[in-house]
Amino acid sequence: MSLLVVGSVAFDALETPFGKTDKIVGGSGSYISLSASYFTPKTNLVAVVGGDFSKSHIEAMRLHGVDTEGLQIRENEKTFFWKGRYHTDMNTRDTLVTELNVLADFDPVIPESYQDCSYLMLGNLAPSVQKTVLERLRKRPKLVAMDTMNFWMDTAWEDLMKTLKLVDALIVNDSEARQLAGDYSLVKAARKIMAMGPKILIIKKGEHGALLFFEDKLFYAPALPLEEVFDPTGAGDTFAGGFIGFLARQGEVTFDNMKRAVIYGSAMASFCVEKFGMERLMNLTPAEINGRVSQFVNLVKFEALQL
Amino acid sequence: MSLLVVGSVAFDALETPFGKTDKIVGGSGSYISLSASYFTPKTNLVAVVGGDFSKSHIEAMRLHGVDTEGLQIRENEKTFFWKGRYHTDMNTRDTLVTELNVLADFDPVIPESYQDCSYLMLGNLAPSVQKTVLERLRKRPKLVAMDTMNFWMDTAWEDLMKTLKLVDALIVNDSEARQLAGDYSLVKAARKIMAMGPKILIIKKGEHGALLFFEDKLFYAPALPLEEVFDPTGAGDTFAGGFIGFLARQGEVTFDNMKRAVIYGSAMASFCVEKFGMERLMNLTPAEINGRVSQFVNLVKFEALQL
Numbered sequence: 056m057s058l059l060v061v062g063s064v065a066f067d068a069l070e071t072p073f074g075k076t077d078k079i080v081g082g083s084g085s086y087i088s089l090s091a092s093y094f095t096p097k098t099n100l101v102a103v104v105g106g107d108f109s110k111s112h113i114e115a116m117r118l119h120g121v122d123t124e125g126l127q128i129r130e131n132e133k134t135f136f137w138k139g140r141y142h143t144d145m146n147t148r149d150t151l152v153t154e155l156n157v158l159a160d161f162d163p164v165i166p167e168s169y170q171d172c173s174y175l176m177l178g179n180l181a182p183s184v185q186k187t188v189l190e191r192l193r194k195r196p197k198l199v200a201m202d203t204m205n206f207w208m209d210t211a212w213e214d215l216m217k218t219l220k221l222v223d224a225l226i227v228n229d230s231e232a233r234q235l236a237g238d239y240s241l242v243k244a245a246r247k248i249m250a251m252g253p254k255i256l257i258i259k260k261g262e263h264g265a266l267l268f269f270e271d272k273l274f275y276a277p278a279l280p281l282e283e284v285f286d287p288t289g290a291g292d293t294f295a296g297g298f299i300g301f302l303a304r305q306g307e308v309t310f311d312n313m314k315r316a317v318i319y320g321s322a323m324a325s326f327c328v329e330k331f332g333m334e335r336l337m338n339l340t341p342a343e344i345n346g347r348v349s350q351f352v353n354l355v356k357f358e359a360l361q362l
Numbered sequence: 363m364s365l366l367v368v369g370s371v372a373f374d375a376l377e378t379p380f381g382k383t384d385k386i387v388g389g390s391g392s393y394i395s396l397s398a399s400y401f402t403p404k405t406n407l408v409a410v411v412g413g414d415f416s417k418s419h420i421e422a423m424r425l426h427g428v429d430t431e432g433l434q435i436r437e438n439e440k441t442f443f444w445k446g447r448y449h450t451d452m453n454t455r456d457t458l459v460t461e462l463n464v465l466a467d468f469d470p471v472i473p474e475s476y477q478d479c480s481y482l483m484l485g486n487l488a489p490s491v492q493k494t495v496l497e498r499l500r501k502r503p504k505l506v507a508m509d510t511m512n513f514w515m516d517t518a519w520e521d522l523m524k525t526l527k528l529v530d531a532l533i534v535n536d537s538e539a540r541q542l543a544g545d546y547s548l549v550k551a552a553r554k555i556m557a558m559g560p561k562i563l564i565i566k567k568g569e570h571g572a573l574l575f576f577e578d579k580l581f582y583a584p585a586l587p588l589e590e591v592f593d594p595t596g597a598g599d600t601f602a603g604g605f606i607g608f609l610a611r612q613g614e615v616t617f618d619n620m621k622r623a624v625i626y627g628s629a630m631a632s633f634c635v636e637k638f639g640m641e642r643l644m645n646l647t648p649a650e651i652n653g654r655v656s657q658f659v660n661l662v663k664f665e666a667l668q669l
Binding site for chain 1: 400401450451546547548549550567570571573580581582583584587588589590591618621622625648651652655656658659661662663664665666667668669
């Protein structure tokens with residue numbers, strides 16, 4: 056089924072304990088759509104870049120089945136730029152530079168050919184922009200998922216609450232969930248967040264896996280213990296892309312499919328962190344993805360015995 | 363099969379965000395043996411207390427099937443005392459008071475009736491004391507597991523290396539594993555630690571579960587997401603007790619049994635944190651433990667699909 060992804064397409068400059076990069080392509084919309092492209096025949100992208108953005112990268116996205124009709128190119132402006140530095144534990148990072156550029160007044164225009172989308176992933180953007188996307192879709196998608204971040208909780212709380220009411224699924228990390236709910240316990244936080252709107256909640260815990268809450272059900276997906284996390288940039292978005300992409304492929308939003316989608320999202324994220332930026336995600340095969348999912352199956356498999 | 367536990371039996375005074383306690387019974391030997399007692403008909407304990415220790419607690423341990431012939435009581439001395447305060451995240455704590463008392467020159471005497479033990483759990487003690495226990499056993503147990511902590515890495519590195527060479531299994535938390543190996547990556551740390559001796563390594567990650575490494579195999583046991591961690595004291599020892607107790611019950615040290623043992627250890631730890639000290643562990647039923655294990659089964663269960 057058709058998937059629409061709205062998010063940022065950006066330049067990132069990264070410093071990790073393993074090295075640094077000049078400007079490379081990043082952004083939530085890039086990671087989500089590329090990750091989802093492995094699951095859906097067509098992934099529609101709505102985003103904005105400046106005239107400085109790489110045409111060859113847009114072509115590479117198209118070759119992966121990402122429809123870029125909705126990618127606005129403002130020739131006389133500059134692409135959103137973020138520069139960050141990771142600490143040794145790779146879980147914390149400092150933002151060194153943020154230049155919003157074209158993202159500052161992003162107006163998410165939905166091409167007519169995207170109007171029939173059944174699945175929608177709203178990447179991390181201002182909650183008011185996320186809401187505008189929903190208002191501009193004439194038919195409500197079957198499943199609407201969104202990401203957000205602490206910054207919007209600090210600066211746009213009321214907008215965020217309005218948007219949260221309209222979505223089916225929220226995908227955030229543990230510190231974001233704690234801040235959103237004002238509760239340290241993730242179980243309690245989940246209950247509070249689901250009362251804000253989303254009936255599906257995914258809390259990402261980085262190297263510790265992810266929790267999926269749906270109605271009164273709970274699923275714990277481990278993360279694959281890795282030798283080395285080379286660059287965690289985009290891992291959360293890659294997870295979201297795998298999650299929504301797999302659901303769009305399956306077509307039925309059941310708890311069983313959601314659990315599988317979380318595993319596929321985790322598998323995609325485990326590839327993402329192996330190289331800088333989107334490098335690893337550009338060259339995956341279905342066999343590699345299946346192999347990684349098998350590792351997840353074996354990682355948690357046990358046969359219980361009763362006392 | 364018979365199990366021998368060597369560790370501390372102590373008084374703890376605790377401060378958590380939920381309240382504080384006066385001196386209550388604690389210590390690695392207490393938690394390990396009580397937890398293991400739910401799996402084995404007889405758990406032999408070697409430890410030392412002072413004349414101030416509670417006779418009724420010793421009686422309660424006996425009623426749980428803990429053999430206390432090896433519990434030395436030094437009437438004119440005082441029991442080991444630890445006072446600590448937990449922070450909001452419950453993962454970090456400050457030690458406010460440590461009074462070694464009888465533990466300062468603990469000489470682990472093994473009663474004759476304990477000599478035939480097949481399973482041995484060496485709780486957190488000076489590595490030289492742990493080694494002495496092994497030297498005093500005429501027959502090497504089928505499985506020897508040990509715990510240790512950062513303090514011994516800082517103050518008794520060479521002793522620790524000697525003891526590590528002699529054991530089959532090491533059970534530590536993630537920060538201890540990282541310090542022991544000098545590597546942040548737990549996968550790399552595991553490889554280095556297993557080169558120091560143990561062929562089985564369990565890395566406990568608190569609310570994030572536990573990793574079991576055995577030869578080239580890996581198992582990830584989740585922790586049960588809890589509404590509230592009331593008091594984490596003893597959770598790691600309770601885990602170790604459930605792990606070694608379950609293995610002793612099964613009698614065969616296979617990877618399948620180790621995986622189950624990690625799940626039973628995790629289940630026992632999830633009970634431990636529900637109340638202060640050992641309160642919750644004193645009143646468990648097999649049905650409650652089976653029920654908790656079923657929750658772990660459901661928590662990670664999914665059916666994979668190939669792309």
